[in-house]
Amino acid sequence: MNGLDAAFGYAPGKIILMGEHAVVYGQPAIAATLDRGVRVAVSKRTDDGLSGPTFRGTGLGLETGARPDPDGEGPEALRNALAELIAMFGDEVRGLAFVAEGAIPAGSGLGSSAALSVALVRGVFRFLSKSVTDEEVMGYSHRLERVFHGNPSGVDHSVIAHGGLVWFKKGEPDNVVERIQPGRRIRMAVGLSGKHAGTVHAVGALRDRMRRHPKAYQHLFDGIGGLAQEVRAALEEGHLAKVGELMDLNQGYLNALGVSTPTIEKLCHAARDAGALGAKLTGAGGGGAVIALCDDDPRPVLKAFERAGAHAFAAEIGSDPHEVDDVDPVTVRSAAG
Numbered sequence: 001m002n003g004l005d006a007a008f009g010y011a012p013g014k015i016i017l018m019g020e021h022a023v024v025y026g027q028p029a030i031a032a033t034l035d036r037g038v039r040v041a042v043s044k045r046t047d048d049g050l051s052g053p054t055f056r057g058t059g060l061g062l063e064t065g066a067r068p069d070p071d072g073e074g075p076e077a078l079r080n081a082l083a084e085l086i087a088m089f090g091d092e093v094r095g096l097a098f099v100a101e102g103a104i105p106a107g108s109g110l111g112s113s114a115a116l117s118v119a120l121v122r123g124v125f126r127f128l129s130k131s132v133t134d135e136e137v138m139g140y141s142h143r144l145e146r147v148f149h150g151n152p153s154g155v156d157h158s159v160i161a162h163g164g165l166v167w168f169k170k171g172e173p174d175n176v177v178e179r180i181q182p183g184r185r186i187r188m189a190v191g192l193s194g195k196h197a198g199t200v201h202a203v204g205a206l207r208d209r210m211r212r213h214p215k216a217y218q219h220l221f222d223g224i225g226g227l228a229q230e231v232r233a234a235l236e237e238g239h240l241a242k243v244g245e246l247m248d249l250n251q252g253y254l255n256a257l258g259v260s261t262p263t264i265e266k267l268c269h270a271a272r273d274a275g276a277l278g279a280k281l282t283g284a285g286g287g288g289a290v291i292a293l294c295d296d297d298p299r300p301v302l303k304a305f306e307r308a309g310a311h312a313f314a315a316e317i318g319s320d321p322h323e324v325d326d327v328d329p330v331t332v333r334s335a336a337g
Ligand code: PMV
Pocket: 016, 019, 020, 021, 022, 023, 024, 108, 109, 110, 111, 151, 152, 153, 154, 155, 156, 199, 203, 282, 283, 284, 285
């Protein structure tokens, strides 16, 4: 083992600005990092007779412990993720303790599991004093995301590992991940409609509906892909009013896909009435977060979310994950649970 006693890995949460679900079927999506995320401390365990690493989480849905031994404890997905870390990095990982602190609510479509995956990978690399590229982080964290999410499109961990505002297209074999340079700062109000039923469930239920009406659903996915193209151009021009209108259109498609809920629709309407340029769900839907694009001051939209019964926070999206490293883990209370 090396000389470090402890190291940290940080990764931001994310929003999907355009294209969730359609991205699973090969359409482009636009996603961006949030200015808050998950931090993992990695340290050497004192000799406690355990044969595997330990995990302890605090903050916003991460409150749990886990050990991957055969007679280990904690949620199965976390135990499997720790076992996957051993498979990727070798036996050195067995002697480590991971302590994670979350500043994004879990189960809200804000990328908490992908952020945890990327933060764990970065933390292990730092602890082992090995340098790593964003591409390598993407590869390793994809393996962890598969443990948490089955067969994800890859958009979550790609944007989180890459940082900023990105254009993503699932590829065979390689995904396309391109940085978009927005013409203006992008401010959002984020409202939490409650914990969603899970990405795997939402993606699977949509696949079942699609099997019954393949042509109709293909039209919807094509439409969403077309909107993503237009939004990319509008972002580069700094034309945020247009981005907002196209977000509203994307929300209409998401409702047609069956992944919206009455609460999400209520929050979208409340945000637009309070002056948001556009509003939509982000992530898998069926609950989770609503994002509202704000021209300037997000406070009126935050108040509207709160009046509608949702916890809310302001966020700037697209900041560099390597620069945002100091986030107070208790600044958002989870609406989930
Ligand atoms: O896990 P979430 O809520 O961020 O949703 C991921 C986005 C989906 O397009 C719904 C699924 C995927 O794998 O891309």
